[in-house]
Amino acid sequence: MRQFTAVVNPTAGDSTGAASLLHLARLLREAGAELETEYSNSLAHAQDIARQAGERGRVVLAVGGDGMAGGIGGALSGTGTVLGLVPAGRGNDFARALGLPADPAALADLLLHAEPSPVDTIExxxxxxxxxxxxxxxxxxxxxxxxxxxxxxxxxxxxxxxxxxxxxxxxxxxxxxxxxxxxxxxxxxxxxxxxxxxxxxxxxxxxxxxxxxxxxxxxxxxxxxxxxxxxxxxxxxxxxxxxxxxxxxxxxxxxxxxxxxxxxxxxxxxxxxxxxxxxxxxxxxxxxxxxxxxxxxxxxx
Missing domain, CATH: 2.60.200.40 (Tumour Suppressor Smad4)
Structure with missing residues (x-):
């Protein structure tokens, strides 16, 4: 079963990224996955948390909008660490491009069972x-x-x-x-x-x-x-x-x-x-x- 580290942008979407994670976290844990949650105080802090989690072999969940997804994805690029997205921002455009479901149960199923598939990044x-x-x-x-x-x-x-x-x-x-x-x-x-x-x-x-x-x-x-x-x-x-x-x-x-x-x-x-x-x-x-x-x-x- 997968081990997740969720990196949360507390100000995503002018609300709280944590709110988007609550239901999803319960579903992941009920399925037997391990989930730890880390709150970032800046994008650089979020990137540091993500790198450290990746070094421990964990799947990193970026909880926030496109800035959070891009910042954490960029920090993990080329490392082999697997990234999951929990859309919780205003735009969520990269999550939209991936066809990620808005329903927490469907998203939990994807995070638990989808095989990692590579995406391109931009330097x-x-x-x-x-x-x-x-x-x-x-x-x-x-x-x-x-x-x-x-x-x-x-x-x-x-x-x-x-x-x-x-x-x-x-x-x-x-x-x-x-x-x-x-x-x-x-x-x-x-x-x-x-x-x-x-x-x-x-x-x-x-x-x-x-x-x-x-x-x-x-x-x-x-x-x-x-x-x-x-x-x-x-x-x-x-x-x-x-x-x-x-x-x-x-x-x-x-x-x-x-x-x-x-x-x-x-x-x-x-x-x-x-x-x-x-x-x-x-x-x-x-x-x-x-x-x-x-x-x-x-x-x-």
């Missing part, structure tokens, strides 16, 4: 962050600004905070001139954003990269060009379905290594947490992290 390299590893996506432009605003919108929850943050960001955004190098080939781009996506989702369920797969060894690069502000609001709405990728203002490439630069300071983010300014280089790390999920039942937009 992020910049002057500020040196080398860090995340799970879902790296985004440079108006969406990074929107995420910053969403994190400040403490009175709003879930997708409402991201939508409000997006509206605020778009009203002040000036199109940026980017240079995007994908596997050695340069592409000039003027517009709103460049997203390197391992997961199809970001921003609380927005389907930014419908073709992205967490286990295909590639990143989908989504570039949204300069467009009238009215059209950009339409594109924002189309992110609910992924329909934006069919518009001429949107270009999608695929690759293993992407460098994103801009002619003015442009913010970038990753998994809702990392905040810095371009330039940044991102690389896929194929099959880098064993995770408890069932690939056959994962969402395929």
């Amino acid at each position: 992020v390299e910049s002057a500020v962050h040196h080398r860090t590893v995340v799970l879902g996506s790296v985004y440079a432009g108006v969406d990074a600004l929107a995420n910053r605003h969403a994190n400040e919108a403490r009175l709003l929850r879930g997708s409402a905070s991201y939508y409000a943050g997006g509206l605020r960001a778009v009203t002040t955004w000036r199109p940026a001139d980017y240079r995007v190098t994908v596997d050695g080939e340069e592409h000039a781009h003027r517009g709103y954003t460049v997203v390197a996506a391992n997961s199809p989702y970001y921003g609380s369920g927005r389907l930014i990269a419908p073709g992205a797969r967490v286990d295909d060894g590639l990143l989908d690069i989504v570039m949204i060009r300069e467009a009238p502000r009215r059209l950009f609001f339409t594109l924002m709405n189309e992110l609910k379905t992924g329909g934006h990728v069919h518009r001429p203002e949107v270009r999608v490439l695929r690759g293993k290594e992407i460098r994103i630069e801009a002619t003015r300071p442009v913010p970038y983010g990753a998994d809702g947490e990392v905040e810095a300014t371009l330039p940044v280089t991102v690389r896929v790390r194929p099959a880098d992290l064993p995770v408890l999920w069932r690939p056959a039942t994962a969402e395929r937009p």
